[in-house]
Amino acid sequence: MKNIVTIGGGTGTSQILRGLKWNQDIDIVSIVTVTDDGGSSGILREDFNILPPGDIRNNILALAEQETFLTKLLKYRFNEGFLKNHNLGNIILLALTRINGNNFPLAIKTLSEALKIKGRVFPASLDSLKLVAELDDGEIIFGETSIVLKNKNIKRIWLDGNAEAFDESVMAIQKADIIIFGPGSLYTSIIPNILVDGIRNAINLCKAKKLYIANIMTQPGETTNYSLKDHVEELENYLGEELDYIIANKSNLPYEIIQRYQKMGSSPVKLDMEEDRRVVVSDLVYIINDEEPKIRHDPKKTSELILKCVL
Amino acid sequence: MKNIVTIGGGTGTSQILRGLKWNQDIDIVSIVTVTDDGGSSGILREDFNILPPGDIRNNILALAEQETFLTKLLKYRFNEGFLKNHNLGNIILLALTRINGNNFPLAIKTLSEALKIKGRVFPASLDSLKLVAELDDGEIIFGETSIVLKNKNIKRIWLDGNAEAFDESVMAIQKADIIIFGPGSLYTSIIPNILVDGIRNAINLCKAKKLYIANIMTQPGETTNYSLKDHVEELENYLGEELDYIIANKSNLPYEIIQRYQKMGSSPVKLDMEEDRRVVVSDLVYIINDEEPKIRHDPKKTSELILKCVL
Numbered sequence: 001m002k003n004i005v006t007i008g009g010g011t012g013t014s015q016i017l018r019g020l021k022w023n024q025d026i027d028i029v030s031i032v033t034v035t036d037d038g039g040s041s042g043i044l045r046e047d048f049n050i051l052p053p054g055d056i057r058n059n060i061l062a063l064a065e066q067e068t069f070l071t072k073l074l075k076y077r078f079n080e081g082f083l084k085n086h087n088l089g090n091i092i093l094l095a096l097t098r099i100n101g102n103n104f105p106l107a108i109k110t111l112s113e114a115l116k117i118k119g120r121v122f123p124a125s126l127d128s129l130k131l132v133a134e135l136d137d138g139e140i141i142f143g144e145t146s147i148v149l150k151n152k153n154i155k156r157i158w159l160d161g162n163a164e165a166f167d168e169s170v171m172a173i174q175k176a177d178i179i180i181f182g183p184g185s186l187y188t189s190i191i192p193n194i195l196v197d198g199i200r201n202a203i204n205l206c207k208a209k210k211l212y213i214a215n216i217m218t219q220p221g222e223t224t225n226y227s228l229k230d231h232v233e234e235l236e237n238y239l240g241e242e243l244d245y246i247i248a249n250k251s252n253l254p255y256e257i258i259q260r261y262q263k264m265g266s267s268p269v270k271l272d273m274e275e276d277r278r279v280v281v282s283d284l285v286y287i288i289n290d291e292e293p294k295i296r297h298d299p300k301k302t303s304e305l306i307l308k309c310v311l
Numbered sequence: 312m313k314n315i316v317t318i319g320g321g322t323g324t325s326q327i328l329r330g331l332k333w334n335q336d337i338d339i340v341s342i343v344t345v346t347d348d349g350g351s352s353g354i355l356r357e358d359f360n361i362l363p364p365g366d367i368r369n370n371i372l373a374l375a376e377q378e379t380f381l382t383k384l385l386k387y388r389f390n391e392g393f394l395k396n397h398n399l400g401n402i403i404l405l406a407l408t409r410i411n412g413n414n415f416p417l418a419i420k421t422l423s424e425a426l427k428i429k430g431r432v433f434p435a436s437l438d439s440l441k442l443v444a445e446l447d448d449g450e451i452i453f454g455e456t457s458i459v460l461k462n463k464n465i466k467r468i469w470l471d472g473n474a475e476a477f478d479e480s481v482m483a484i485q486k487a488d489i490i491i492f493g494p495g496s497l498y499t500s501i502i503p504n505i506l507v508d509g510i511r512n513a514i515n516l517c518k519a520k521k522l523y524i525a526n527i528m529t530q531p532g533e534t535t536n537y538s539l540k541d542h543v544e545e546l547e548n549y550l551g552e553e554l555d556y557i558i559a560n561k562s563n564l565p566y567e568i569i570q571r572y573q574k575m576g577s578s579p580v581k582l583d584m585e586e587d588r589r590v591v592v593s594d595l596v597y598i599i600n601d602e603e604p605k606i607r608h609d610p611k612k613t614s615e616l617i618l619k620c621v622l
Contacts, residue, residue: 047392069425070381076406081358082393088406095387095399114380 009055012183014062019303028119029172038145053093148221165198220265251283320366323494325373330614339430340483349456364404374428459532476509531576562594
C-alpha cells in the first residue's frame with residue numbers, strides 16, 4: 001500500500017483524484033487550501049466564520065465511489081432568489097460544521113463517511129487565512145479573489161497572519177510515499193498550502209517522492225505567459241527544494257478551443273524543460289463537452305502516468 | 312392490509328405518523344396542506360415559487376424508519392447569517408424540486424426513497440394556494456400567517472382562487488379504509504385540505520371510517536375558547552358530513568405547563584361531548600422535555616387507540 005498525498009484543492013486536483021481513487025493499492029489524502037474568498041465559499045466564510053467549503057466539497061465528491069442521491073445534492077447550485085450562486089454542498093458542509101459543534105474536520109469526516117469516499121480530505125490549516133500578494137508594480141493586494149482580479153504579474157505571495165498546520169495533514173505528509181502538487185492554480189491553489197510553515201516543513205522533512213503535474217493552460221491573473229520552467233521554478237522557490245518528477249502535457253489542442261481560451265488571456269503552457277531528465281511528457285488532455293468545451297487533465301491517463309513514474 | 316390516510320400537515324399529524332408507522336399491517340398516506348405562508352416555508356415559497364416545504368418535510372421525517380445522516384441534515388435549522396431561521400430540509404426539498412425539473416411530487420418521492428420512509432406523503436394540491444378568512448368583526452384577511460396573527464375569532468375560511476386536488480391524494484382517499492383528521496391547527500392545517508373541492512368530494516364519496524383526533528390545547532388566533540364540540544362541529548361543517556369517531560384527551564396536565572400555555576392564550580380543550588357515543592377519551596398526553604416543556608400527543612398511545620377504534 002502506497003500513501004499518496006495531493007496538495008492543491010481546485011478543479012485540477014479533483015481530476016487527479018478521480019483517476020487515482022480506482023487503484024486499490026494506494027491510500028489517498030487530499031490536502032486542500034483554505035484561502036479561497038470568492039463565490040459561494042467566500043460569502044459563507046464571511047457570513048458564518050467558517051473555512052471556505054467549496055474546494056473541500058469538490059475533493060470529497062471527486063473521491064466518492066459512485067453517483068448517489070447525496071452526490072447530486074452536493075453538486076446542486078441555485079441560480080435564483082437569495083440562494084443564487086450558492087452551492088447546496090457548501091450549505092450542507094456549513095450545517096454539518098454546526099451540527100458537529102463547529103468542528104470543521106469532523107464535518108468533513110461525517111460527509112466523507114456518508115459518501116463512502118476512498119481516502120480522506122483535510123484542510124491545510126484550521127485558521128482563517130488570507131492571501132496577500134505583492135504585484136510586479138509594487139502594489140500590495142489582500143485576498144485571493146482581489147489578487148486574481150488585478151490580472152497583473154505577481155512578484156511574491158504570503159499569508160496575512162500566522163497559520164498553524166492541521167495536525168492530520170502534517171501526519172499524512174510524514175507518512176507519504178508520494179506527494180503530488182497540482183495541477184491547479186499556482187498561486188491560489190498550490191502555493192497557499194506551502195505558505196503554512198508546518199506543511200512546508202513536513203514536506204521538506206519527509207522521504208516522499210515529489211511530483212508536479214503542470215497545468216495545460218496558463219491562468220489569466222496568475223500565470224499569464226508562464227512557461228513550464230516558470231511554473232516549476234516558482235513552486236520550487238516556495239518549497240525550498242527540488243521536485244523529483246515533473247509531468248506535463250504534450251498534445252495538440254483543438255484550434256477553436258485554444259482561440260476561445262486566448263480571448264480570456266489563457267494559452268497552452270510552453271514546454272521549455274524537455275532537456276531536464278525529471279520531466280515526463282504525454283498526451284493528458286480531456287475535453288469536457290460542456291456548453292463551452294473546457295480543457296482538463298484526463299483522470300485515467302494522468303493517474304496512470306503518475307503511478308508509472310513513482311511506483 | 313388497511314389503508315390509512317391522514318389529513319393535516321403540522322406537528323400534530325407528525326406525532327400520529329410516528330406512532331402508526333410501526334404497524335406492519337397498514338399502508339399510510341399523509342396528505343399535507345399547502346397554504347402555509349410563514350417562516351422558512353413562506354420565504355422559500357415567495358422567493359422561489361414552490362409549494363411550502365416545511366410540513367411536507369416534517370411528515371417525511373416522521374415516517375422515516377431511523378435516524379440517519381440525512382435525517383439530521385433535514386432537521387437542521389440555521390440561526391445566523393443570510394440563512395437565519397431557514398431549515399436545511401426545506402432548502403434540500405427546494406433543490407430536489409429543481410433537480411427533478413420543478414416536479415414537486417417527484418422531489419418528495421426522491422427524498423422519501425432516500426430515507427426509506429414507511430408510506431407516502433402527498434400535497435393536497437399542486438396549486439399555490441392562499442387562505443382567506445372572514446373574522447367575526449367582518450374583516451377579511453388574506454394569508455395563513457396574517458389570519459393567525461390577528462388573534463380574533465374566525466367566522467369562515469376559504470381559498471383565494473381555484474385549487475385542483477393532486478391526483479394521487481384523491482386516489483389515496485378513494486382507497487382508504489380509515490381517514491384521520493388531526494390533531495393539528497383546525498383552520499390552518501386540517502380545513503385547508505378540505506377546502507380543495509376534489510379532496511372533500513373524494514372524502515365524501517369514499518367508504519372509509521372518518522376519525523378526528525382532537526387537539527389537547529386550544530390555539531390562540533385559531534380556536535381560542537373552542538370546546539371539543541366547537542372543533543367537531545366546525546370540521547363537520549366544512550366536511551359536509553359526520554365523523555365516525557372522535558378521539559380526545561382526558562388526563563390531568565401539569566399545573567405549571569397549563570399556566571405557561573394560558574399566558575399564551577391557550578388552554579385545555581374542554582370535553583363537552585361525553586354523552587356522544589362516537590367519542591373515545593383516554594390519556595394521550597406526551598410532554599416534550601424541551602427547554603420549555605410542550606404538550607403533544609403520545610405517538611404510541613394515540614396510534615394504539617386509533618387502531619382499537621377502527622380495526
